[in-house]
Amino acid sequence: AIQLTQSPSSLSASVGDRVTITCRASQGISSALAWYQQKPGKAPKLLIYDASSLESGVPSRFSGSGSGTDFTLTISSLQPEDFATYYCQQFNNYPLTFGGGTKVEIK
Amino acid sequence: EVQLVESGGGLVQPGGSLRLSCAASGFTFSSYAMSWVRQAPGKGLEWVSAISGSGGSTYYADSVKGRFTISRDNSKNTLYLQMNSLRAEDTAVYYCAKDYDSSGYQPIFDYWGQGTLVTVSS
Numbered sequence: 627a628i629q630l631t632q633s634p635s636s637l638s639a640s641v642g643d644r645v646t647i648t649c650r651a652s653q654g655i656s657s658a659l660a661w662y663q664q665k666p667g668k669a670p671k672l673l674i675y676d677a678s679s680l681e682s683g684v685p686s687r688f689s690g691s692g693s694g695t696d697f698t699l700t701i702s703s704l705q706p707e708d709f710a711t712y713y714c715q716q717f718n719n720y721p722l723t724f725g726g727g728t729k730v731e732i733k
Numbered sequence: 734e735v736q737l738v739e740s741g742g743g744l745v746q747p748g749g750s751l752r753l754s755c756a757a758s759g760f761t762f763s764s765y766a767m768s769w770v771r772q773a774p775g776k777g778l779e780w781v782s783a784i785s786g787s788g789g790s791t792y793y794a795d796s797v798k799g800r801f802t803i804s805r806d807n808s809k810n811t812l813y814l815q816m817n818s819l820r821a822e823d824t825a826v827y828y829c830a831k832d833y834d835s836s837g838y839q840p841i842f843d844y845w846g847q848g849t850l851v852t853v854s855s
Contacts, residue, residue: 627795660841662778669828669845670778681843713778717840720792722768722780 628652628716632725638733645701647728649714654694658718661690661699664727665710673712674699704730735759735844737829742849749819749853755812755829755846763787763807766832766840769814771825772848781827782814785837797823819853826850 629652639645649659657677662670672681674690677697687702701708709732714725741753755767768783782803783792791803802815812829827849830842 662842664778669848670842672833672841672843675833675839675841715778715780715841720783720840721794722783722792722840724778724780727777 627721628655628718628723630714630716630723630725632712632714632728634728635726636729636731638731639704640733641704641706643704643733645704645708645730647699647712647730649692649697649699649725651695651697651716655716655718657693658716659690659692659697660715660717661688662713662715663708663710664713670713701730735831737831737844737846739827739829739846739849742827742851744852744854745819746855747820747853750815750817751819751851753814753816753827753829753849753851755814757810757812757829757831760831761835762805762810764835766837767805767812768830768832768840768842769803769812770828770830770842770845771823771851772828773822773825776825779825783840784812786835816851819851821853824851824853 631650659677661674664670678690689700711727711729736758738756766785769781784803800818804813829846831844833841833843
């Protein structure tokens, strides 16, 4: 199975900060990567698919990049509602796998 | 409006069985592959199983292969997960999730249910 390693596992940031989360795949997955946001007690929400395509309704401060094995999720200016845990997911092949998550906390 | 509503969770003893259901509405259920994703308390997301729109293709995580069976009844717009030989490590919130598009080649999830808690304990 393809392993996804997210870093950092947690970070503290302030409103307005630029935040970057990375996701590294154990083998090449082309652009078959998605990013989700999850808030406590809620189901995940799709943010980015195909590594860099913004899901409809998601604010443009979210962006994704990368291909092959290295991917990033960037929040250009962190807002109060962005404090959450973020997960990457590969869909290049089964079994589907998720990264371990990155918790974004308030500094 | 797309809605996914899970049911069937609860407390079960190790070695026991449970069947989860996910009632879907607001979209053409038979056109979309569906998945189950779980989350152990305080842990990350783990994909469990997927099934094609027709039900003809199924996929499983190694951790549940041979113990869990995914199925669907397109006449009832309902997804199922039969869980046998349950272990303590199967304790989690189980979400059903809808594929983003109907091609079946992009298993990412645009709609999720609210989740149902399965607790395996004696």
